Amino acid sequence: MTIRRVAIIGLGLLGGSIGLAVKARGLSIVTTGWDRDPDVRARAAIRGLVAEVYETAEAAVAEADLVILCVPVGAMGEAAAAIAPGLKPDAIISDVGSSKAAVAAALAAALPGACIIPAHPVAGTEQSGPDAGFATLFAGRWCIVTPPEGCDPAPLEALSDFWTALGSKVEVMDAAHHDLVLAVTSHIPHLIAYTIVGTASDLEDVTQSEVIKYSAGGFRDFTRIAASDPVMWRDVFLTNKGAVLEMLGRFTEDLTAMQRAIRSSDGEALFDLFTRTRAIRRQVIEQGQDDERPDFGREHGA
Amino acid sequence: MTIRRVAIIGLGLLGGSIGLAVKARGLSIVTTGWDRDPDVRARAAIRGLVAEVYETAEAAVAEADLVILCVPVGAMGEAAAAIAPGLKPDAIISDVGSSKAAVAAALAAALPGACIIPAHPVAGTEQSGPDAGFATLFAGRWCIVTPPEGCDPAPLEALSDFWTALGSKVEVMDAAHHDLVLAVTSHIPHLIAYTIVGTASDLEDVTQSEVIKYSAGGFRDFTRIAASDPVMWRDVFLTNKGAVLEMLGRFTEDLTAMQRAIRSSDGEALFDLFTRTRAIRRQVIEQGQDDERPDFGREHGA
Numbered sequence: 001m002t003i004r005r006v007a008i009i010g011l012g013l014l015g016g017s018i019g020l021a022v023k024a025r026g027l028s029i030v031t032t033g034w035d036r037d038p039d040v041r042a043r044a045a046i047r048g049l050v051a052e053v054y055e056t057a058e059a060a061v062a063e064a065d066l067v068i069l070c071v072p073v074g075a076m077g078e079a080a081a082a083i084a085p086g087l088k089p090d091a092i093i094s095d096v097g098s099s100k101a102a103v104a105a106a107l108a109a110a111l112p113g114a115c116i117i118p119a120h121p122v123a124g125t126e127q128s129g130p131d132a133g134f135a136t137l138f139a140g141r142w143c144i145v146t147p148p149e150g151c152d153p154a155p156l157e158a159l160s161d162f163w164t165a166l167g168s169k170v171e172v173m174d175a176a177h178h179d180l181v182l183a184v185t186s187h188i189p190h191l192i193a194y195t196i197v198g199t200a201s202d203l204e205d206v207t208q209s210e211v212i213k214y215s216a217g218g219f220r221d222f223t224r225i226a227a228s229d230p231v232m233w234r235d236v237f238l239t240n241k242g243a244v245l246e247m248l249g250r251f252t253e254d255l256t257a258m259q260r261a262i263r264s265s266d267g268e269a270l271f272d273l274f275t276r277t278r279a280i281r282r283q284v285i286e287q288g289q290d291d292e293r294p295d296f297g298r299e300h301g302a
Numbered sequence: 303m304t305i306r307r308v309a310i311i312g313l314g315l316l317g318g319s320i321g322l323a324v325k326a327r328g329l330s331i332v333t334t335g336w337d338r339d340p341d342v343r344a345r346a347a348i349r350g351l352v353a354e355v356y357e358t359a360e361a362a363v364a365e366a367d368l369v370i371l372c373v374p375v376g377a378m379g380e381a382a383a384a385i386a387p388g389l390k391p392d393a394i395i396s397d398v399g400s401s402k403a404a405v406a407a408a409l410a411a412a413l414p415g416a417c418i419i420p421a422h423p424v425a426g427t428e429q430s431g432p433d434a435g436f437a438t439l440f441a442g443r444w445c446i447v448t449p450p451e452g453c454d455p456a457p458l459e460a461l462s463d464f465w466t467a468l469g470s471k472v473e474v475m476d477a478a479h480h481d482l483v484l485a486v487t488s489h490i491p492h493l494i495a496y497t498i499v500g501t502a503s504d505l506e507d508v509t510q511s512e513v514i515k516y517s518a519g520g521f522r523d524f525t526r527i528a529a530s531d532p533v534m535w536r537d538v539f540l541t542n543k544g545a546v547l548e549m550l551g552r553f554t555e556d557l558t559a560m561q562r563a564i565r566s567s568d569g570e571a572l573f574d575l576f577t578r579t580r581a582i583r584r585q586v587i588e589q590g591q592d593d594e595r596p597d598f599g600r601e602h603g604a
Contacts, residue, residue, distance in 0.1 A: 098519070122516045125596035126583070132596070136603030142515050167603065171515070181512045184502050186519025191560060192494055193520070197579040199549075199556045200486050210483045212585045213473070214424045216443050217400070217488025218495070220592045221523050227583035230576035237564045237572055247501075248561055252554070254501045258493060259550055262539050270539055274532035277499040281428070281529035283514045290522045294427035294434070296598040301438030301469065 007064035011035040011044040015070030016133025019050040024135035034060035043130035058086035073097040074235035080110035100175035102239035128229040139167035183243035193225035309366035313337040313346040317372030318435025321352040326437035336362035345432035360388035375399040376537035382412035402477035404541035430531040441469035485545035495527035
C-alpha cells in the first residue's frame with residue numbers, strides 16, 4: 001500500500017508543517033488541502049503549504065490515499081462529515097489531535113466503515129495559523145499512532161512510514177494509554193501554565209507591569225505555553241477529562257506536600273525533590289527531546 | 303563615589319557572569335574573587351572569571367569598593383562573616399540573591415554598621431557552577447535594588463550605575479515588595495515545575511521512559527526549570543516562606559476553579575482564560591523579556 005496523495009484538512013501550524021515537510025523532503029507525494037476559513041486557504045496557497053488548495057473539503061480529499069484532519073479535536077466530527085462524500089473507499093483517515101479516545105469515537109461515528117487510524121505527532125510551538133508551520137517541526141519528535149482494535153496492518157504500516165518519512169519516530173499505543181501519558185506530559189503542563197499566568201495577571205498587590213518586567217525569573221516560560229491556541233486547548237481538556245482530572249489530582253497532592261514542606265521549613269524534603277528532578281532533564285536532553293544549550297538556546301543580550 | 307574594584311564572593315553562574323561582563327564591556331574596574339570550593343577557584347582562574355582569584359574571602363575583599371555575595375541565600379550570613387575582617391570601612395556590600403528581606407536581615411546581623419544594599423538581577427539559566435557564566439547574562443534584564451531605609455544616596459547610585467554598566471535596567475524597590483513580586487514571577491513557577499516533574503517521575507501507570515519520550519508536548523519546558531540548582535532553590539523557599547505560601551494559595555484557588563470547569567465541561571471558562579493569557583505573552587515579548595521566535599528559538603530538526 002503506497003501513499004501517493006495526501007489531503008490535509010485544516011491548514012494551521014500542524015497541517016501546514018506536514019505539507020511543508022513533504023515538500024522539503026522531496027517525497028513523491030502530492031499534497032492537497034482545505035481549510036474552513038477562506039483567508040487561511042488564501043495564505044496556504046501563497047505560502048505553498050500544499051501543492052493544491054481546494055475550495056471544498058470534498059474536492060480536497062478526492063483521490064487521496066491518506067486524509068489527515070488537522071483541526072481542533074472538538075471539530076473532528078464536523079470535519080469528518082465534510083470530507084465523507086469525497087473519500088475513496090480505501091482511503092486512510094487520520095488526524096493530529098492531542099487527545100485520542102474521543103477523536104477515535106467521533107471519527108468512527110462520522111465515517112462508519114472507513115479505515116480510521118488516529119495519530120498524534122508530539123510536536124508544536126505556541127504559534128498557530130497558516131503562517132506558523134515549518135518543514136522541520138516533526139524531525140526527531142515522536143508520533144504516536146493509535147490504531148483501533150482489529151486495524152489492518154497494511155494501512156497502519158503505510159501511515160507509520162509516512163510519519164517516518166517526515167522525520168518522526170513512530171510509536172504504536174492504545175488510545176486510552178495515549179490519553180493518560182499525554183495528560184501528564186502535555187495537558188497538565190498547559191493547564192498549569194495557563195493558570196499561573198492567569199493568577200499573576202489578577203493580583204492586586206503586584207501589578208501586571210511588574211509581572212512582565214520580572215518575568216525572566218521563570219514566569220516567561222509559562223507565558224509561552226499559555227500563548228497556545230485557545231480553541232485547540234479548550235477542546236483537549238473537554239475531550240480528555242478523565243485522564244486530566246486523574247493526573248491533576250496527583251499533581252495537587254504533590255504540591256500540597258511541597259506546601260507543607262515550605263511551611264514547616266523542611267529543607268531536606270525540598271532539596272530531595274529538587275535533586276531528583278535534575279536526572280529527568282538529563283534524560284530529556286540525552287534522548288534528543290530538547291535543545292541542550294542553556295535556556296533552550298535563547299538569545300541573550302538584546 | 304566611583305567603583306574601581308569589585309570583589310565577587312561565590313564564582314558560580316551569577317558571580318562568574320558578573321566578572322565576565324565587566325571584562326567584556328571593558329569597564330575600568332578590577333575584579334577579584336573567591337569561592338569556598340577550591341575546585342571552583344581553580345576553574346574560575348582558568349576561565350578568567352575575575353582578574354584575581356584569592357585563597358581567602360578576606361584577601362579577596364581587601365581594597366574592594368563593592369563586594370557582591372553570589373552565594374545561596376541561606377549562606378549569606380556565613381559569607382558575610384568570612385569577608386568581615388577584610389572589608390574597607392566604606393565598602394558597599396551587595397548580593398544577587400533571589401529573596402531579599404531575609405538576606406538584608408542576615409547581612410545586617412553579620413556586618414553591623416556596614417553599607418549594605420541588597421540587589422537581585424532577574425536573570426539566570428538552569429545551569430550552575432563556574433563553567434555556566436557568560437558575559438551577556440544581564441543584558442536587557444532588570445536588576446532590582448532593595449536599599450534599606452535611610453540608605454545613603456551615593457552608594458545606591460554607584461551600585462545602580464554598576465548594574466547599568468553591565469547592560470541591566472535598574473529598579474529600586476523595598477525588600478518586602480520584591481519578595482512578593484518574585485514569589486509570583488519566579489518562585490512559584492519553580493515550585494510548580496519541580497513538583498510536576500516529580501509527579502511525572504513517580505507514576506506507576508505511565509513509565510519514566512514515556513514521560514521523557516513525549517516531553518515535547520510541554521513537559522520538557524518544566525524539566526529545564528526543574529534542573530536549576532537545588533541548594534539555591536531550597537534556600538529561596540526557606541527564606542521567602544510567607545510570600546511563597548500566599549501566592550501558592552492564590553494559584554491553587556485558581557487551579558481548583560479550572561479543575562471544576564473541566565469536570566463540568568465548562569468550555570467557556572476554559573476558553574476565556576486561555577484567551578486572556580495570550581495578551582501577557584505579547585507584552586513579555588514587546589518589553590524585550592523573551593525571545594520572540596517561536597519555541598524560544600529552539601533548534602528544530604535534530
